[in-house]
Amino acid sequence: MTLIKTNYNRRSFLKVSAATGGGMVLGFNWLTSCTPSGQEMLSIPDSWFDINAFIKIGENGVVTIMSPNPEIGQNVKTSMPMIVAEELDVDWKNVIVEQAGLDTDNFRRQLAGGSQSIRQGWQSLRMAGATARRMLMEAAAKEWNVSTSELTTENGTIYHKSSNKSIGYGEVSTIAAGLDVPEEVELKDVKDFKIIGKSKKNVDGSGIVKGEPLFGLDYKRDGMLIAMIEHPPAFGMKLKSMDARVAKSMPGIVDVITVQTEPEDKQWSDTNAFTTLVVVLGNSTWEVMKAKKTLKIEWEWDTRPESSDDHEQALAKLLEKKPDEPGRKDGDPEGAFRKAAKVIEKTYSAPFLAHNTMEPMNFFAHVTAEKADLVGPIQTPQYLRKSVSSILGLPEENISIMMTRMGGGFGRRLYGNFGVEAAVISQKIKAPVQLVYTREDDMTQGTYRPAYKVKYRAALDDENNLIGFHVRGTGIHGGPVFANRYPAGTVDNYLAENQTVESNISTGAWRAPRSNFMAGAEQSFLDEVAEVAGKDPIDFRLELFDRAINDPVGEKNDYDPKRYAGVLKLVKEKSGWGEETQGVYRGVSAYYCHNSYVAQVLDVIMDKGKPRVKKVWCAVDCGIVVNPEAARNQIEGGIVDGIGHAMFSSLTFKDGAPEQNNFDSYKLIRHPEAPMEIETFFVENGIDPTGLGEPSLPPIMGALANALYKATGERLYKQPFAQQDIVLG
Amino acid sequence: MAIFNLNVNGKQNQVDVEPDTPVLWVLRDHLNLVGTKFGCGVSQCGSCTVHINGVAVRSCATPVSMVGNQKIVTIEGLSRNANHAVQEAWLEHDVPQCGYCQAGQIMNAAALLSVNSNPSDEEIESAMSGNICRCGTYIRIKAAIKTAASKMS
Incomplete structure (x- = not known):
């Protein structure tokens, strides 16, 4: 048992008590997903008692747990309430999960990004459950006139063993709601967990398979207009003039307007190349779509148009330039390369990528003179509120944001320009609006995964020891190199450099930013270095980890070499690495990001002359796994996503315009190209949980390239691999 | 109009x-x-x-x-209470991540099983190839279709 001071959150809990009576959740009642987590329907209580911002308990013992963070498919709407329920000590069958709206008084970090929801919510979610449990016990102690220390709880019931008394949480919840928040609460030991670590089904699963209105695009309100935008067709262009006479005369069209959408007080999340937009407003989506096609718009150049050839040249040129300051330098790298017996040098590159969430960007807004009411899919509601406040000239407290379930995020919905746009449009047209992007609007809008190029050099001595390592990265925008990541710390002479190319193309975080390129490049390179050194690729990596464990170079290494080597050893054992099977070609990879360690072995077979991923073996160390089956699903999804983007996807430019705008020209991985099997192994170590939504994606690109090399004899340096005539599936 | x-x-x-x-x-x-x-x-x-x-x-x-x-x-x-074999199999395998594409996947899978009650892996992949899942739940979708097929036969 762990004692934990509640002081950190005490003020906010007290504030909640003052706001009880149901008040704090009113206004956010749309989409209150009253889906019981169990199979049976629960009887909804007559009244609820707010114990704290996370927990309401009904008189019959049914518990509502608020899920504070946006749900983008990473399962937080199930896994975060599981953590609260664990410490509250209730039966999961009696739990209803409800999505919270943006409420910064009561919740911390309501953000979906960086695989951090569980990691950063771990303590506060446990504390919320434990605090409520303690208050319910104190209420029962008062009732029975005994000491709280004599009481125990189990599955929502409080017991006083010596007098053989018991009482349900629901029966004391009204008293508990009026008690002071305890100064100190006890947290469970990991070994006593009953909910955490046991697979629970997605709380929205039933709604999803029934087609219930869970997503942003499904939201409707009386009098709501549909709004669609037209943004410039190329980066570097801006609006010159517009003729909307035909559109305005079409059936169902209410108006065609232009809007400025750049907030004065910009947040990091305001990353948007197109801030002057033409907007068509009408009564139904199809009418607006048709009218949009009739617009006659003149665009003019504002900045110079760029093409993919320009990008390629700019990245290659910068890669040859030595930056003024290295990101990290250990020892004497150039000296090591001068005296090396062998030097291996390889350059890797990857294109811009669109996020392509299946649900295109959209948002609902209703702005009046006094307030703004926003509903929709957003990973960063807190930042959207700041931007909306700035652009509308309304105080933040007059702006409400309700997060819907999101049809994917992958980083795109960190950047809430569509929410700002919906608000500006509603303010101007003085009506509730739902802004809807077409797929083409979405794919050509920007905020792409940056295009990257990285050059690796490795120096081996005449006994094939790694004596020097040099990585230099460039990107549009932002260099991709993590200076303190492996193999930093394993080699005496090390140099890491990063440089950025400026561009008018907007870029942003895309699932596992930078890692989504670096892992594939680094792990392909190490595979090649191991081959030149005549060493088994796993043994070669483990040798380096041994150095980092026993005698690390430098003090800033951002990984734990024991845990890193641990997943590699685990996947080696589970996959039976080293046993050759006729017709099976294997690649290995390992990477650390989002505080978690992943190692993978990927098996390729040749099927009718084409490579096919037969199986992926994946070892993961992300500490405690809250919801194992959902965690496996995340790992599998990251692997499929990584294989797909490394193989097939690319966004290219000609004269500033994206050359792909829908799924007929932009290829995403489909059923026949997915691995036939993925098996995941989690390290059980009882360490507090770390990231899970992103870490399985980056390394798989390396495992794939290494296996394809074995199958085809071709090393792959340039994503997407399909452009090198490698076909999959 | x-x-x-x-x-x-x-x-x-x-x-x-x-x-x-x-x-x-x-x-x-x-x-x-x-x-x-x-x-x-x-x-x-x-x-x-x-x-x-x-x-x-x-x-x-x-x-x-x-x-x-x-x-x-x-x-x-598709069913009265989400009790079509395909919907039940989707819940059993906890298929969805974001969930957005799943209605389309389920409808396509149900149509496949109505004409081919016991599809092979290859037949499933081919029949489902027009349905993109951006979250990458393809393996679970395939497993769920097989479960649904076994329950329907």
Whole structure:
């Protein structure tokens, strides 16, 4: 048992008590997903008692747990309430999960990004459950006139063993709601967990398979207009003039307007190349779509148009330039390369990528003179509120944001320009609006995964020891190199450099930013270095980890070499690495990001002359796994996503315009190209949980390239691999 | 504008829309059946899959004027209480991540099983290749289709 001071959150809990009576959740009642987590329907209580911002308990013992963070498919709407329920000590069958709206008084970090929801919510979610449990016990102690220390709880019931008394949480919840928040609460030991670590089904699963209105695009309100935008067709262009006479005369069209959408007080999340937009407003989506096609718009150049050839040249040129300051330098790298017996040098590159969430960007807004009411899919509601406040000239407290379930995020919905746009449009047209992007609007809008190029050099001595390592990265925008990541710390002479190319193309975080390129490049390179050194690729990596464990170079290494080597050893054992099977070609990879360690072995077979991923073996160390089956699903999804983007996807430019705008020209991985099997192994170590939504994606690109090399004899340096005539599936 | 009488999920509905309006937008905007999803608008992703006379079609590229007396079934009408074998298998395998494409995947899978009660892996992959899952739940989808097939036979 762990004692934990509640002081950190005490003020906010007290504030909640003052706001009880149901008040704090009113206004956010749309989409209150009253889906019981169990199979049976629960009887909804007559009244609820707010114990704290996370927990309401009904008189019959049914518990509502608020899920504070946006749900983008990473399962937080199930896994975060599981953590609260664990410490509250209730039966999961009696739990209803409800999505919270943006409420910064009561919740911390309501953000979906960086695989951090569980990691950063771990303590506060446990504390919320434990605090409520303690208050319910104190209420029962008062009732029975005994000491709280004599009481125990189990599955929502409080017991006083010596007098053989018991009482349900629901029966004391009204008293508990009026008690002071305890100064100190006890947290469970990991070994006593009953909910955490046991697979629970997605709380929205039933709604999803029934087609219930869970997503942003499904939201409707009386009098709501549909709004669609037209943004410039190329980066570097801006609006010159517009003729909307035909559109305005079409059936169902209410108006065609232009809007400025750049907030004065910009947040990091305001990353948007197109801030002057033409907007068509009408009564139904199809009418607006048709009218949009009739617009006659003149665009003019504002900045110079760029093409993919320009990008390629700019990245290659910068890669040859030595930056003024290295990101990290250990020892004497150039000296090591001068005296090396062998030097291996390889350059890797990857294109811009669109996020392509299946649900295109959209948002609902209703702005009046006094307030703004926003509903929709957003990973960063807190930042959207700041931007909306700035652009509308309304105080933040007059702006409400309700997060819907999101049809994917992958980083795109960190950047809430569509929410700002919906608000500006509603303010101007003085009506509730739902802004809807077409797929083409979405794919050509920007905020792409940056295009990257990285050059690796490795120096081996005449006994094939790694004596020097040099990585230099460039990107549009932002260099991709993590200076303190492996193999930093394993080699005496090390140099890491990063440089950025400026561009008018907007870029942003895309699932596992930078890692989504670096892992594939680094792990392909190490595979090649191991081959030149005549060493088994796993043994070669483990040798380096041994150095980092026993005698690390430098003090800033951002990984734990024991845990890193641990997943590699685990996947080696589970996959039976080293046993050759006729017709099976294997690649290995390992990477650390989002505080978690992943190692993978990927098996390729040749099927009718084409490579096919037969199986992926994946070892993961992300500490405690809250919801194992959902965690496996995340790992599998990251692997499929990584294989797909490394193989097939690319966004290219000609004269500033994206050359792909829908799924007929932009290829995403489909059923026949997915691995036939993925098996995941989690390290059980009882360490507090770390990231899970992103870490399985980056390394798989390396495992794939290494296996394809074995199958085809071709090393792959340039994503997407399909452009090198490698076909999959 | 023109009046169309549509049989959707066993009920007759009258809508007054342009004849070229895709069934997708008739369902979503006029009949408030939003389970059928908009993904691409050009029959490339399968999120909008519905059944017309039992056949899986992409509703985003099917004009309402082509439907006539044919029967439309959407995800909302696939079963009464989410108890179609495919829906049950989806829950059993906890398939969805974001969930957005899954209505289309389920409708396509149900149509496949109605004509091929015991599809091979290759037949499943081929029949499902028009349905993109951006979250990458393909392996679970395949497993769920096999479970549904075994329960239906």
